[in-house]
Amino acid sequence: MRCSYSIPRRxxxxxxxxxxxxxxxxxxxxxxxxxxxxxxTLPDSxxxxxDASPPVKKPESVAAQNNVKDPDSGCKxxxxxxxxxxxxxSPTVSAANCPKKFDFFYPLGKPPAKxxxxxxxxxxxxxSNVVDPFSLVTIGVSAGITIGSxxxxxxxxxxxxxxxxxxxxxxxxxxxxxxxxxxIPSIVKQDPRYYRMPHASIPRRIGNAIMQPxxxxxxxxxxxxxxxxxxxxxxxxxxxxxxxxxxxxGVGPTAASSAxxxxxxPIDNFVTEFLPDVAKVVxxxxxxxxxxxxxxxxxxxxx
Numbered sequence: 392m393r394c395s396y397s398i399p400r401r402x403x404x405x406x407x408x409x410x411x412x413x414x415x416x417x418x419x420x421x422x423x424x425x426x427x428x429x430x431x432t433l434p435d436s437x438x439x440x441x442d443a444s445p446p447v448k449k450p451e452s453v454a455a456q457n458n459v460k461d462p463d464s465g466c467k468x469x470x471x472x473x474x475x476x477x478x479x480x481s482p483t484v485s486a487a488n489c490p491k492k493f494d495f496f497y498p499l500g501k502p503p504a505k506x507x508x509x510x511x512x513x514x515x516x517x518x519s520n521v522v523d524p525f526s527l528v529t530i531g532v533s534a535g536i537t538i539g540s541x542x543x544x545x546x547x548x549x550x551x552x553x554x555x556x557x558x559x560x561x562x563x564x565x566x567x568x569x570x571x572x573x574x575i576p577s578i579v580k581q582d583p584r585y586y587r588m589p590h591a592s593i594p595r596r597i598g599n600a601i602m603q604p605x606x607x608x609x610x611x612x613x614x615x616x617x618x619x620x621x622x623x624x625x626x627x628x629x630x631x632x633x634x635x636x637x638x639x640x641g642v643g644p645t646a647a648s649s650a651x652x653x654x655x656x657p658i659d660n661f662v663t664e665f666l667p668d669v670a671k672v673v674x675x676x677x678x679x680x681x682x683x684x685x686x687x688x689x690x691x692x693x694x
Contacts, residue, residue, distance in 0.1 A: 507610050508584070510577040516584075517572035521565050530560045545636025563631050570623035579618050580610045585663050600660035604653050620656065625649040 497519050502512040520526065534556035542548035546555040576583045585603055588596050607617040628648050632640045639648075 508582060510573070513573045513576055513583055517568040520568045520572060521561075526564060527561075530557050530564065534560060559635055562634070563627065566630055567623070567627045570626050571619045575619040575623050579615075581615065581617070581619055582608045582610055582612075583619060585660055587664055587667075589668065596664055597661075600664050601657045603660050604656045620653055624652050628652070 497515065499515045499518050502508060502515050508516075534553050537544065537556050538546065538548065538552045542552065544552065544556070546552040546559070572583045575581070586599075586608065588599050591599070603617065604620045605617050606614060607619075609615045625645060628645050632638050632645065
């Protein structure tokens, strides 16, 4: 008796999406290496600097220089060769003497909080968005609500249906982060970060959150159309049509879904813009909320 097993078509499509993401990431990275230009360090704000001359550093005391802290772990690092620092010298901080703490928000490494992002930095942010604990919990809860409210969906009932729905949602999140945060911003030289305006008026901050999905910044700090959203959202939805069951296909449904997705994206911007301010007023001390605020502070800029 011959046993035959056919791989589901949706599994093949999800595998193809993953392989395409890996190939495109390698291509973008190869293009950046071929250019051979290291990204320049730019300030978060695109405003021109009044004085281009480097600032003169005041000599620090020996005690201050001997208590250098690693920016990632926060632990003190001794000066080189185990000797006291010489007044006026700058001791070199050795990362080997101060182990870095693992951050589950950034399993592939934390991107720089300031300055210009490389393609690898954008890939790290996209990957972090996919494996973000809050995103994974949202996927699990959404899949549970979908299967629990209607067991006759294309995913099927029970835990099997929940797993298929969760896998589909995870693939959609992965595809969206890949196109919107990494691939298109790397090609068009766009900064995928959302820039907060904590010192501006409330109406201006609200307007900034609403306009960001269509008007954002380039890697050089200049304003530009948000091509990552305007192109990446329709591309993600079009690709999802081939492996999501019971999905309405065609130009009309895709355009409507894209418009809804872009119109609802300011909701995340409002959380990013105002959550740190709310935390200061309410004095939130819950660890998970504090980690979320720290996560926002690293992945966004300020003007």
